[in-house]
Amino acid sequence: MTLAFDLCLMLLLVALAVWTVMVRDTMSAVTGLMGCGVLLALAWMRLAAPDVALTEAAIGAGLSGLLLIRAAAYEHATEVAEQAPRGTRPGPLATVSVVALCVGVAGLLVFAVLRLPIPAPSLAPQAVEHLEATGLGNAVTAVLFSYRSLDTLLEKAVVVLGLVGIWSIAPDARWKAPVRVAVVDEGPMSLLGRVLPPFGIVLGILLAWNGADDVGGAFPGGTVIAAMWLLALTAGAVRAPSATSGGLRAAVAVGPLVFLAVGVAGFWLADTFLALPPGATAKAWVIVVEVGLTVSIAATMTMLVAGPPGGGATG
Amino acid sequence: MSTLSSVITVLGVLAGVCFFVAGTVGLLRFPDPLSRLHALTKADNLGLGLIVLGLMPQAEWPLGPVRLLVVWLAAILSSAVASQLVGGAIRRSSGSAGE
Known part of the structure; x- marks a missing residue:
């Protein structure tokens, strides 16, 4: 049951992230980002990290979103007028190289994550061990x-x-x-x-x-x-x-x-x-x-x- | 006692989910912004309220149910204000012919 919930959460998070990047309108992108922040906070809760979840919800979803909404509202008036005309859009070569670069970076990240030893290296035991000394x-x-x-x-x-x-x-x-x-x-x-x-x-x-x-x-x-x-x-x-x-x-x-x-x-x-x-x-x-x-x-x-x-x- | 609380939970959450599904369908299908707002508030207020009601018997007595109730009240307050403000903005932008 929790696996189904986690899978739904992950799919939603990835789908919303992709949509946020793909969408043309700045205001929609900001809305998407704030939604991502809320979902991320939920994901941190599922990872039993309530402190990170709280900060993500307050800062990632709330405050940054508010700042970006202000910026987007200010830009909105000029945005439509400044859409690049057809001729100045990047050509196929630029598009292909950008896509290749993105796929390359993503591939390297996947490679790096998969290469991590199991269990992953962690300082958590040491951090908890000396917790008493910190009071x-x-x-x-x-x-x-x-x-x-x-x-x-x-x-x-x-x-x-x-x-x-x-x-x-x-x-x-x-x-x-x-x-x-x-x-x-x-x-x-x-x-x-x-x-x-x-x-x-x-x-x-x-x-x-x-x-x-x-x-x-x-x-x-x-x-x-x-x-x-x-x-x-x-x-x-x-x-x-x-x-x-x-x-x-x-x-x-x-x-x-x-x-x-x-x-x-x-x-x-x-x-x-x-x-x-x-x-x-x-x-x-x-x-x-x-x-x-x-x-x-x-x-x-x-x-x-x-x-x-x-x-x-x-x- | 535990059977009764389970029954309350299942009924409450199911009813709440119905309102959320109906609200979402309305949000996607209704033709104009004011009706979409109407659909959304049903999910927020009634849907969440019923889910909270359903979860109350499962929460740890005595603070758990109170906490759930506070969550619901906070959601009602913010959704009421937000929908009033959105409604006002729609009215103004469409030249008072919001209906």
């Missing part, structure tokens, strides 16, 4: 904060850099204007933007708090809070902040800064950069970092979707 109950959080914390730190810094990139395309004249979110002034939206956020914010905090020992973490938690903020902004229930606001900038920066501070403190607490003392104190430090990161991710994700101040060059 954490969730192996994924332990990998993120205890084993590979440099990767996690850089990952958060990249997200902040992304926001700096988006803010930097705002024209000078509009730099001090509040970020512009399209307010949908309709009854149902006003209702949703006022009813859902209280529950959503509690859920986001719960996800972030649970991350140390159970399913969750700063990324899905922060993204859920960001979604609630966007909902309230779209409903016109809260005022949009300006990119020059000190509070907003502090919220964006606090996570990586706390992470960095704890990392530097590692020189004294343990023996090196980003090291944590073993046992229960390590958990306390991880929670401090997670709280900071949740605030930062919530603020950064909201601002990423909201776009450049004053609506940017798009007017």
